[in-house]
Amino acid sequence: MYKIVKKNEIGLRVHSYEIYAPEVAKSAKAGQFVILRIDDKGERIPLTISGVSCQESLVRIIFQEIGKSTSQLALLNEGDYIKDFAGPLGHPAEVKKYGTVVAVAGGVGAAEVLPIIKGFKKIGNKIVTILGARNKDLIILEDELKQESDTLFFVTNDGTYGTKGIVTDVLKDVMDKENINLVYTIGPIQMMKSVAELTKGKCIKTIASLNPIMLDGTGMCGACRVTVDGKIKFACVDGPEFDAHTLQWAELVSRQNLFKNLEKISLDNFRCNGNCKCHKN
Ligand SMILES: Cc1cc2nc3c(=O)[nH]c(=O)nc-3n(C[C@H](O)[C@H](O)[C@H](O)COP(=O)(O)OP(=O)(O)OC[C@H]3O[C@@H](n4cnc5c(N)ncnc54)[C@H](O)[C@@H]3O)c2cc1C
Numbered sequence: 001m002y003k004i005v006k007k008n009e010i011g012l013r014v015h016s017y018e019i020y021a022p023e024v025a026k027s028a029k030a031g032q033f034v035i036l037r038i039d040d041k042g043e044r045i046p047l048t049i050s051g052v053s054c055q056e057s058l059v060r061i062i063f064q065e066i067g068k069s070t071s072q073l074a075l076l077n078e079g080d081y082i083k084d085f086a087g088p089l090g091h092p093a094e095v096k097k098y099g100t101v102v103a104v105a106g107g108v109g110a111a112e113v114l115p116i117i118k119g120f121k122k123i124g125n126k127i128v129t130i131l132g133a134r135n136k137d138l139i140i141l142e143d144e145l146k147q148e149s150d151t152l153f154f155v156t157n158d159g160t161y162g163t164k165g166i167v168t169d170v171l172k173d174v175m176d177k178e179n180i181n182l183v184y185t186i187g188p189i190q191m192m193k194s195v196a197e198l199t200k201g202k203c204i205k206t207i208a209s210l211n212p213i214m215l216d217g218t219g220m221c222g223a224c225r226v227t228v229d230g231k232i233k234f235a236c237v238d239g240p241e242f243d244a245h246t247l248q249w250a251e252l253v254s255r256q257n258l259f260k261n262l263e264k265i266s267l268d269n270f271r272c273n274g275n276c277k278c279h280k281n
């Protein structure tokens, strides 16, 4: 069992948990993730390791309430326990000296990109971060991202914070002004796909960190299958980072939507059983 030592709501329905997990904390590297289960009947939830405190043996996860399992996770409190917390999983991010690295993140992707840019910055890369969100309430980790970035841009769809528009509007400007050596993108699939299309035209190396549907996290079930450069890969063991220019985006989009109806039913049932916050409060 894994104890929730600290809990904070850092954005609208976005939560930061610090979990006491010495084994994971000891070996986690930037870009890796855990798969947790709340209880015996719980679904497996993959979440990126956003940070660790080795001294305190704490692992930080940041998640957005999006469906049944993440809503259920959000109802837990400091002092509560999570049944399983398996990790670190996946390959660590390939952090090396490129020169200028532009990190493009969307929504809760800010939490996922933070340890990556920290790693890139530490070895002397110049970091330009572009963070996009639907609105101001969903902008998270501003101070921490600022600390790790040479330049930080915010973009909101409704213009409530930073530039009004989408991340690729700002990326276009940065591409005009900077000599970019790497673009690293993480967030919603459509956003990463648009980033990849833009950078492909200018032959800028682009890595996407993918969040496909995962079940076992061991390469056995096939749930997280993607096609990269014509070859089948499993994001949980071969990724989650892949070359964004040779990834088959259409396949990823369609596989991500496979269970939409069931996910909706599951969330509706969960809420009808009085589990949503409005019923609790
Ligand atoms: C490697 C990896 C790292 C991730 N890191 C983060 C993170 O740091 N923060 C965060 O908020 N989210 C992260 N996610 C996404 C997170 O796992 C899903 O939001 C969560 O599983 C949704 O579960 P749900 O029951 O609440 O929603 P559901 O209603 O079941 O699903 C909502 C949507 O979430 C996605 N999803 C559902 N089940 C899974 C699953 N088993 N694996 C992956 N995606 C799923 C699908 O797109 C689905 O349409 C990560 C996913 C992966 C694969």
Ligand code: FES
Pocket (backbone or CB within 6 Å): 213, 214, 215, 216, 217, 218, 219, 220, 221, 222, 223, 224, 225, 234, 235, 236, 237
């Ligand atoms: S999650 Fe089962 S193969 Fe990757």
